Amino acid sequence: MVTRKSKEQIALMRRAGKVVSEMHEECIRASKPGATTADVDRVAREVIARRGARSNFLGYHGFPAVVCTSPNHVIVHGIPSDDVVLAEGDILSIDCGAIIEGWHADAAITVPIGEIDDPSRRLIEVTRASLEAAIQQIVEGNRLGDVGAAVEGLAEGAGFTVVREYVGHGIGTQMHMPPSVPNYGPPGRGRQLETGMALAVEPMVTAGGNETQLLADGWTVVTVDGSWSAHFEHTVAITAAGPWVLTAADGGEARLAGHGAPTTAATLLK
Numbered sequence: 001m002v003t004r005k006s007k008e009q010i011a012l013m014r015r016a017g018k019v020v021s022e023m024h025e026e027c028i029r030a031s032k033p034g035a036t037t038a039d040v041d042r043v044a045r046e047v048i049a050r051r052g053a054r055s056n057f058l059g060y061h062g063f064p065a066v067v068c069t070s071p072n073h074v075i076v077h078g079i080p081s082d083d084v085v086l087a088e089g090d091i092l093s094i095d096c097g098a099i100i101e102g103w104h105a106d107a108a109i110t111v112p113i114g115e116i117d118d119p120s121r122r123l124i125e126v127t128r129a130s131l132e133a134a135i136q137q138i139v140e141g142n143r144l145g146d147v148g149a150a151v152e153g154l155a156e157g158a159g160f161t162v163v164r165e166y167v168g169h170g171i172g173t174q175m176h177m178p179p180s181v182p183n184y185g186p187p188g189r190g191r192q193l194e195t196g197m198a199l200a201v202e203p204m205v206t207a208g209g210n211e212t213q214l215l216a217d218g219w220t221v222v223t224v225d226g227s228w229s230a231h232f233e234h235t236v237a238i239t240a241a242g243p244w245v246l247t248a249a250d251g252g253e254a255r256l257a258g259h260g261a262p263t264t265a266a267t268l269l270k
Contacts, residue, residue: 002170002178004196009103010237010244013172013198016105017235017246019053019098024109025249027067027096033088033114037069041080044096056097056104056175063219068095068108070220075204075212075229076166077219088114091124093231095202097175104175106200107247108233119207120228123160127205127230130155130162132255134183134201138236138243144181144190151183151203163204163229165212166221171200171235195240202233 005013026043044066048055055066063079070078070093071086078084078093086092095108110124133150155162168181179191183203208227215222223229234252237244245252 002191002197003172004194005172005198005237006196009172010196010198010239010246012101012103013105013235013237014244014246016053016098016100016103017107018249019047019051019100020096020105020107020235020247021249022051023047023067023096023098024094024107027094028109028111031086031092031094031111031113033086035086036082037071037078037080037084037086037092038082040069040092040094041065041067048098051098053098053100056099056106060175066096069093070095070229070231072228073223073226075163075206075221075223076231077221079217079219086113089116089120091116091120091228091230093229095231095233102173104171104173105235105247106171106175106233107235108202108231110230110232122158123205123207123228123230126155126158126160127203128232130183130203130205131201131232131234134203135234135236135243135245135252135256138193138199138201138238140193140195140238140240142193143188144179144193145185146187147199147201148182148185148190149187152185155203155205160205160207161210163206163210163212166204168199168201168233171198193238195238198235198237198246200233200235202231204229204231
């Protein structure tokens with residue numbers, strides 16, 4: 001069942017989203033050559049504790065950490081470890097979430113470790129842009145297919161490949177709720193979007209093929225061909241004023257404006 005949230009409920013999700021945004025900021029600072037992925041998890045735990053929030057990752061179906069840390073050819077769900085040391089030229093996807101008063105937020109970013117090469121930088125930039133293109137479609141009256149088509153068109157138009165086995169989702173009183181939000185598909189199809197819905201949209205894009213493999217730990221998902229992957233995600237609420245990016249520090253204003261998007265809810269709801 002797809003639920004619609006009240007303004008008050010969306011406001012609680014925004015509080016959780018601000019915690020996630022702060023987790024990202026701290027994780028970015030911790031993600032440097034010589035650090036371990038466990039170091040990244042530790043700083044995220046500190047933010048959760050400092051803000052009085054709860055992690056929606058820790059213990060989820062037994063997941064042992066607060067963040068998923070997925071370097072290079074790892075697509076998603078990498079487990080932080082003191083044995084995984086970040087090196088100059090790597091890229092790292094960081095996925096995390098928070099709960100405030102029972103309401104969830106969830107977001108992911110991919111960051112460079114030190115100086116990276118141009119192909120890796122372009123992979124990150126295109127994946128982030130594909131998310132931003134999708135967010136522009138998250139308005140009342142559009143359909144889920146419009147969201148997926150925006151991701152697919154931008155990413156694959158730039159020569160990359162969209163992962164199809166892992167998709168976005170609804171979010172609210174649980175981290176994963178209906179509807180599924182694919183990162184592909186024809187526009188004009190699928191469920192119609194309505195004010196009060198909240199979606200976690202999360203393109204995962206590779207520099208090679210989109211075949212995936214689940215490793216023996218039961219969590220880590222990698223590309224079969226070894227190509228590198230990037231992952232971006234935001235929790236977005238649909239309001240009468242437009243999309244509100246609950247997990248962006250500024251509500252999505254700066255990045256969406258850079259793509260010529262119309263005024264977002266973040267401006268009108270200040």
